Amino acid sequence: MKTSKKILIKIGSNVLTLPSGAPNEERIKHIVEQVAFLKKEGHQVVLVSSGAVAAGRSKIEVPSSLDAISKRQVLASVGQIALMNLYNQYFTNHQLICSQVLITKESFSTREHYLNMTNCVEALLKCDITPIINENDVVSVTELMFTDNDEISGLVASMIQADELLILSNVDGIFTDHPSKPDALLIRDFDNEEIDLDNAISEEKSEFGRGGMLTKVNTAIKIAALGVNVSIGNGTTPNITAQLLKREAGTFFKAHFDKNKTAVKKWITNSGTFSKGKIFINKGAYNALLNNQANSLLPVGIEKIEGAFKKGDIVTILDLEGNEIGYGKASYGAEKALVLQKQHNQPALVHYNYLTIK
Numbered sequence: 001m002k003t004s005k006k007i008l009i010k011i012g013s014n015v016l017t018l019p020s021g022a023p024n025e026e027r028i029k030h031i032v033e034q035v036a037f038l039k040k041e042g043h044q045v046v047l048v049s050s051g052a053v054a055a056g057r058s059k060i061e062v063p064s065s066l067d068a069i070s071k072r073q074v075l076a077s078v079g080q081i082a083l084m085n086l087y088n089q090y091f092t093n094h095q096l097i098c099s100q101v102l103i104t105k106e107s108f109s110t111r112e113h114y115l116n117m118t119n120c121v122e123a124l125l126k127c128d129i130t131p132i133i134n135e136n137d138v139v140s141v142t143e144l145m146f147t148d149n150d151e152i153s154g155l156v157a158s159m160i161q162a163d164e165l166l167i168l169s170n171v172d173g174i175f176t177d178h179p180s181k182p183d184a185l186l187i188r189d190f191d192n193e194e195i196d197l198d199n200a201i202s203e204e205k206s207e208f209g210r211g212g213m214l215t216k217v218n219t220a221i222k223i224a225a226l227g228v229n230v231s232i233g234n235g236t237t238p239n240i241t242a243q244l245l246k247r248e249a250g251t252f253f254k255a256h257f258d259k260n261k262t263a264v265k266k267w268i269t270n271s272g273t274f275s276k277g278k279i280f281i282n283k284g285a286y287n288a289l290l291n292n293q294a295n296s297l298l299p300v301g302i303e304k305i306e307g308a309f310k311k312g313d314i315v316t317i318l319d320l321e322g323n324e325i326g327y328g329k330a331s332y333g334a335e336k337a338l339v340l341q342k343q344h345n346q347p348a349l350v351h352y353n354y355l356t357i358k
């Protein structure tokens, strides 16, 4: 077994926040203790930490005259620094250095941005620094926002080719029903269970959370398929990270690496939410793309095009009923694609190397 692993730990707001809304200092201290232990064992650790908005709420009262977006910006701006102060203090106590990395959706939107981000996190790890990542809530508003930090943790885990992603929440893992129900059972190994996600997982979020359990599960399924072991566990349990790594707690999603997923394809798989256009394809193109051969998407199979995408943008590929089939990087822009669509013997809009099927 590999002894030195790259481990990404995502910590939800509820793990870090007291019922009053103030940061739970003992909890943060213990998280850092666990990071120090993992680093002593030779592992590299990256944190994705929520909690800025909750921390801000406990420090200031924003005037009710402010609109919801401004309120969140003010709370995050005040809270992020309070949160990082605590992390910094506890890392320093262990003679360790941590750093702050604030990201937005744009940080992943083009391959250049993506490589920049990868480079930054890898450089910090080379310097033996523990990056603490959060969304830049001060500038990420409305449609510019990620769904939540679960989505970010998945993006970063696949970006740095992590071995393990540990998602820490305030429940022991995924249950067969809402955890408050008496007959709800903890699912230990996700792959061994037939579970009806829509019925098992309610939309409800815990008090300070944003995404809820469904985004955790969707992230876990997608990221495990990109070669990362994923565990969802209870961040309020002492030494939970060691238990999750030994598969002694939480819900586990085993990595099943698809050798055809190159680094570029991984980026494209993760970039669906940044798609700038929709390409509707006919039955022939559908069969060609789904037959497991290395086929590119040719204009002859394109029925309809939506969106003003440019060369290099991510586009979503759909069948004629509007079901999403996959994503790809456009070799040319919408203007040219509109001219070439339905024509034989034209260059591929999406080359196989830049195509991922869901």
Ligand SMILES: Nc1ncnc2c1ncn2[C@@H]1O[C@H](COP(=O)(O)OP(=O)(O)O)[C@@H](O)[C@H]1O
Binding pocket: 011, 012, 013, 014, 015, 168, 169, 170, 171, 173, 174, 175, 176, 177, 178, 179, 200, 201, 202, 203, 204, 205, 206, 207, 208, 209, 210, 211, 212, 213
């Ligand atoms: N089937 C389920 N199994 C586990 N948790 C569930 C389930 N259905 C809903 N939940 C809720 O999801 C919550 C965790 O999501 P969230 O509020 O986003 O937490 P976090 O702040 O840690 O990201 C739990 O507190 C729980 O109430």
Ligand SMILES: N[C@@H](CCC(=O)OP(=O)(O)O)C(=O)O
Binding pocket: 011, 012, 013, 014, 049, 050, 051, 052, 053, 054, 134, 135, 137, 147, 148, 149, 150, 208, 209, 210, 211, 212
């Ligand atoms: N970026 C926000 C956290 C948003 C979020 O996704 O929260 P959570 O669902 O608790 O992981 C903050 O720091 O308050």
